[in-house]
Amino acid sequence: MKDNPLRAAIERGEPQYGTWINMIRNPAILTLLKSAGFDFARVDMEHSAPSMETIADMALLARALDFPLMVRPPTANREWITRLLDVGCMNLLCPQIESAEHAAAVVRASRYAPLGLRGSGGLGPMTDFMPDADPNQRRAHANGQVFVVAMLETEAAFRDLEAIAAIEGIDALTIGPNDLAQDMGVLGTPEQDAALDVKRELVVDAARRHGKTCSMLVSSPEQARRWREDGVLLLGYSSDVDVLYQGFKNAMTVLRD
Numbered sequence: 001m002k003d004n005p006l007r008a009a010i011e012r013g014e015p016q017y018g019t020w021i022n023m024i025r026n027p028a029i030l031t032l033l034k035s036a037g038f039d040f041a042r043v044d045m046e047h048s049a050p051s052m053e054t055i056a057d058m059a060l061l062a063r064a065l066d067f068p069l070m071v072r073p074p075t076a077n078r079e080w081i082t083r084l085l086d087v088g089c090m091n092l093l094c095p096q097i098e099s100a101e102h103a104a105a106v107v108r109a110s111r112y113a114p115l116g117l118r119g120s121g122g123l124g125p126m127t128d129f130m131p132d133a134d135p136n137q138r139r140a141h142a143n144g145q146v147f148v149v150a151m152l153e154t155e156a157a158f159r160d161l162e163a164i165a166a167i168e169g170i171d172a173l174t175i176g177p178n179d180l181a182q183d184m185g186v187l188g189t190p191e192q193d194a195a196l197d198v199k200r201e202l203v204v205d206a207a208r209r210h211g212k213t214c215s216m217l218v219s220s221p222e223q224a225r226r227w228r229e230d231g232v233l234l235l236g237y238s239s240d241v242d243v244l245y246q247g248f249k250n251a252m253t254v255l256r257d
Contacts, residue, residue, distance in 0.1 A: 001128055001138065004090040004145040006040050006068035007171070010213055015228050016040055018070065020239035022048045027061045029240065030069065040068035042236060046075075046095050052083060059088035060125055070149070076102070078109040082118065085110065088125030090145050093215075095176060097150040100163035107169030110146050112139035115169060147171045149215050149234070153179035158202065165206040172234060173203045174215035204230050 009016050018040040021029060033041050043050055043058060050058075055071060062069035068091055073080035076094035084092060094106050108116040120139070123129055127138060150164055153176035157164070165173060177196050181187040186195045200216065207214045208231060215234035218224040224235050 001130060001141050002063055002066075002145075004068065004147060005066050006070070006091055007145060007147045009039065010147070010172075010233050013233065015233050015235060016068075017224070018042055018068075018234070018236050019243075020044055020236065020241075021050075022239050022241045023244075024240045025050055025054050027054075027058045030058060030061055030065060030067050034065055034067040040070055040091070042070045042072065042093060044072050045080075046072050052087065055084065055089070056087040056125065059084075063088050063125070063128065070147075072151075076106050078105070078119075081106065081109040085118065085142075085146065086121045086124060086126050091147045091149075093149045093151060093174075095151045096153050096179070097164065098154060098157050098160075100160045100167065103150055103160075103164045103167050103170050106148060106150070107167060110148055111143045111169055115143050118142075149174055151176045152199075152203065154183040155180075158199065161202060161206050162209075165210040165212055170212065172213045172215050173207050174217075174234075175199050175203060177217060200227075201230075204232065207231075 006016060016039040018038055019033065021041055021043045030041055043055060059069055069089060070091035070093050071084050071089050072093040072095055073084060076097060081092060092110065097103050110116060110118060112118045112120065123131060126142065148170055149172040150170050151174055152158060152161065164170060175196065178187065180199060181192050181196060184195055186192045204214050213234060214232040215236060216227045216232045217236045218227065219238065224237065227235065
């Protein structure tokens, strides 16, 4: 069975740079992103339209390329976690983690016993279609490769920050900046950036205390450098939509000049 290159790089302390896939459904985008120098890609199922079939195709190619795919499900529950892991995903970005109880439920769904109660499927993409005479060894290997990022997106979630960060099986922490800003009442105001930075620092500090890593969205080399120097190892830059829009907009500005 395959190892998870993203987890291995994080354990070596190597910063990993990824980007969002929000629109492009052709799995070949993964080959392009790897060629461009990215370390991983994130697919958004919460705010975008990819189907499970699209995710399954991408996950299979990602495993073949050794190019990590991280998926944000529409909701962080057993149904979605089971399906995503069984089609071959290893990395989950779990939205709207509201409490330590919710985070613990995510861990139970994502790990086999004794760490959790993940449902046990048969031969499939998650085993690379390799029959295994020792199912316990296969389950132990899978438990060691899954990588779960918990997204804190409300003030209520921060009341359980320490407890969430302490849970074995929650591998990384991050914020959902827009939803968190909305919940805090600062979305679209001059106070938004400063208010979110306070929350980001809380997440970084909690992760450091509990031996976890962090993920941050960045929109510039300066932001990436700032959070990398603060110990953040998962850095998400831009998206397919933003890069295409800005690229075409800049081109049209030149063409019409």
